[in-house]
Amino acid sequence: MMVAPIELEIGEAIGAPVERKEDHKLLVGQAQWVDNMRVPGMAYMAVVRSPYAHARITRVDVAPALAHADVVAAYSAADLQEEWAGSLPCAWLPTEDTKAPPHLPLAADKARYVGDGVAVVVASSRAAAEDAAELVEVEYEPLPAIVDPEAALAEGAPLVHDELGTNRCYTWRLDAGEVDALFDEAEVIVRGRFRQNRLIPTAIEPRAVLVQPLPANGEFTMWSTTQVPHIARVTLSGVLGIPEAKLRVIAPDVGGGFGSKLNVYAEEALALGLARRLGRAIKWTEGRSEGYLATIHGRDQWQEIELAANADGKISAVRARVVAAMGAYLQLVTPGIPLLGAWLYAGAYDVQGYSFECTGVFTHTTPTDAYRGAGRPEATYAIERAVDALAAKLGKDPVEVRRLNFIREFPNAIAAGLTIDSGDYDAGLDLALGTAGYKELRTEQAERRAKGDPKRLGIGLSTYVEMCGLAPSKILGAIRYSAGGWDTATIRCLPTGTVQVLTGVSPHGQGHETTWSQIAADLLGYDVDEIEVLHGDTAVVPLGMDTYGSRSLAVGGVALYFAAERIVAKARLIAAHKLGVEPSQVDYVRGRFTGPEDSIALKDIALAAWTAHDLPDGVEPGLEASFVYDPPNFSWPSGAHLAVVEVDTETGNVEVLRYIAVDDVGTVVNPLIVDGQIHGGIAQGIAQALFEEAVYDDDGNLLTGNMVSYLVPSAPDLPSYELDRTETPSPTNPLGVKGVGETGAIASPAAVINAVCDALAADGVTDIQMPATPERVWRALEEAKR
């Protein structure tokens, strides 16, 4: 018996600043980090890593390590060859001819970046494993290395993978409209060339993995610091040849990810392989400096952008070309990362012609992959910097040029080929300018200039739109991503008055337990505290696509909505039966079914469904429902960010005086959490703009190989953020949600660098490469003087 689902009302829990359920255990030191865990018989793994960026491995001798009293086993790549049924996974080969060289957990013939694993040691303690790793004798024949992706494309550059005959991994193109003609007709053309500095994600929890085998059954349980337990299970079963059903992956409390834990790593495969081979539990915890080599990096691209415009500044076409470093191997989504920005190089602006081309290139460096924003900060940076350049060229205010070009009709089929769901870009900009006191700031800026103040004031805008909520499975298929973009929710109304919610997305600091509880509480009429949210364990939630790309709420949260509809639909049948009326005579509002004469609570129906003593014919016992939601579109957060900086022309120092962010992330479920996400994203974006850069020397040595030399900003380095929002609910899902995890990191690098360049415009500075360190700023000023 089927009854059409009814549309559920959103009540008071959604939108409320509910304090997080996750916090208590974290605040009293009871979090379950992987590194806290111990199981009987556990041994510790250490990885021997190449000190050379490019070298032939001529000999590996593990015997000296085996002689260490506490060592259990030690293996070279050759010793472990039989453990692998396949390469470490790359799930996104964007073109038919994308080159995907083999990538086994240990390098056998050649090391291809500093940190490439070449041997592994297992010992009874972590200290002994690390000591013994230093005893492994490896002979290398060093070879020339290449670290810059453009240089790696040059004729005669050292090859990362000889057998490919090139360092070019792929070239991917997107062309729409009469781009060349529009450029021919253009009255004004501006060009920009930008560097996307290589970044190290630096989740404060280093990676760790623990594998416990049950040899008698061929089963394995893996606890991992991962964002993607479900993807890890699918892919690692393939790498190891372990039947997927025999592998359970658990992501317990995970200490931040930002994309760095959206991956499937050699160490996870090694721990599984060694646990299988040795029949005992294996644990590995990354050292921070080790992680700076062995955990993926982000960005590392060269970008060129051209805008075609008329003399008023109306943009007609955009042309963008990107050269993106892949690093030495393809990790889970390496080649696809720059393509997540492929549709966004025209930003929030209405254009007719659009052309994008990206070439992925192998270099002798740590592989790149997703880092907060993944492709979208890069695109936003290029267009927002170019729009400022256009304004400067025309002598117009950057606000005016933006307004002239904003997309204003929604949904909007953009030239690049996708459809923006909803937005109001003027509203966001108005709010940001109002909060900032834009006119007054311009006045102060002029006054400072007039009196020759060496501390210049700069005002920078970034009016962005991004696409997240990854993603419609059909589109993912069309762009050759090898999995779907759906996600799952299960609601189980227990007979004793509480609810279990199972979600296929896997949080690592975002507060899903609270947000999902708010949604379920509203839809089902329970208290937030009566909802228990379970996640991150493939045995508890077998089906899921995990957390990345600001997708959790926009996909997993919407799945929860539809699962709640199914609960209510079934419960209504039982309610009608109990009330002695037809289902169509029963109204449902927030946990209560009301018939013509009487009413009954959903909680009572949960008990009745469990006892099953008196159910309508054809209705199964129990009150549980699942939904797998595949989004029909991406979701499109937008907003206006405005940075106010002070640049000291004598020292080159940049200080962010104010940072204003107005974001439209659709419906807000928990404003505390949403604001927190935006704060953190802005901090990481300011860090990209001013502080952070992974630097390699010409030989491929990572010069910023620890937290001392890689400048993660601390509290005094960052300003307070002034937040506001507009809200245009997404019409593509019933909650109206869009996604918020990455907006801050996407918008802020452009706002900050636009502000720095604005401050120095009168000094003749037009661009400063990120990060805009005091030295770079000072040099730019010196060059402008010449």
Add this chain to the structure above:
Amino acid sequence: MRRVSLSVNGDQHELELEPRELLVYVLRERLGLTGATVGCDTSSCGSCTVLLDGESVKSCTVLGVQADGHRITTIEGLAENGALHPLQESFRTHHALQCGYCTPGMVMAAVSLLAENPRPSEAEIRHALEGNLCRCTGYQNIVRAIEAVA
């Protein structure tokens, strides 16, 4: 091996330690107090911050044997009779934590700050937290949480 006597959260512990063992590993691995975490290997991140005789230290830069005879307080010892410390409470109400990995160290650093300077300015709070890195919050809500208690 050396015999040391540690008072941790009011409990007395007699331990045989290797001279190279860092206090953070003594706490985490020998005493099972996993609240203090390890986020780096260069004394940069502050996740392992605990109180030594009431003052904050990075427990990765103190050898276990150096703590001999001293009084240590970890995040596990901060709540009294089940009631959260005002800073713990304030961190929760101000959403001053996301993943929570840096949080024990951040809270302990804040406890130490307020013991030294009960009415710090925003700038003083930010300066005092310079040795504690958080990658999630952008620091703003941490600063607010401390201001609210000060």
